[in-house]
Amino acid sequence: MPALVARRVDARSGLALTWGRIESGHACNVIPQRAELSGTVRCLDLNAWRAAPDLVHAAIDEIAGLYRAKTEINYVRGVPPVVNDPAVSDLLHDAMTARRGPDSVEDTEQSLGGEDFSWYLEHVPGAMARLGVRKPGERVVRDLHQGDFDVDEHAITVGVELFTAAALLDAAR
Structure with missing residues (x-):
């Protein structure tokens, strides 16, 4: 099916x-x-x-x-897909590249994971960016939703830098 x-x-x-x-x-x-x-x-x-x-x-x-079977369907709609606005994606890319260099940005494929951020994108142009929250050098890769996942809190600094640089770059354009 x-x-x-x-x-x-x-x-x-x-x-x-x-x-x-x-x-x-x-x-x-x-x-x-x-x-x-x-x-x-x-x-x-x-x-x-x-x-x-x-x-x-x-x-x-x-x-x-x-098979002449009877059905009862309870379809509960989940979150929509995250579809980034290309202009906002470019802004974030340019801001991080200007701040930390071209090696600091990696384009990733769109994910099939459910993310409620997508509801915001239904109302305003935006883009979801991943900050890299795995601890550097960690040999065992744990998924974000596993109970023993340990976030690298340095990513908070990266996020603040990214959005500050993006706001300044957007204001200058």
Whole structure:
């Protein structure tokens, strides 16, 4: 089903449907009468995000219809994708490059991770920048959302520098 949903949008939208929980039956040799699935939908562009609920409903109904199964769908919309404003991204890039040099900036790919910062971008032009919060030289790489992640607090200084430099550069333009 994830492929069925993904094929109904522009392939560049990066739409991904993942079933994170599937619960059904109690015995390996009995066909269950009921199943419950929970999952997440992530995508890279706003058009796919807006279309996702209808696409998921249609795909589930289509598959269930083949087996004359009844469905009950509770689609809870998550956060939209983070889509940076190119002008603001350029401003942040130029500000950090001017402040710390070209090696201080690394362009990264857009992430499928959910980030509530995207709600701000629905209302005002902006850009999300990553500050580099892993401790330098740390051999074990821990994910930002792991309980034992230890932030490098030096990143706070980097953030203050970045936004101060961006404000000054924007005012000078």
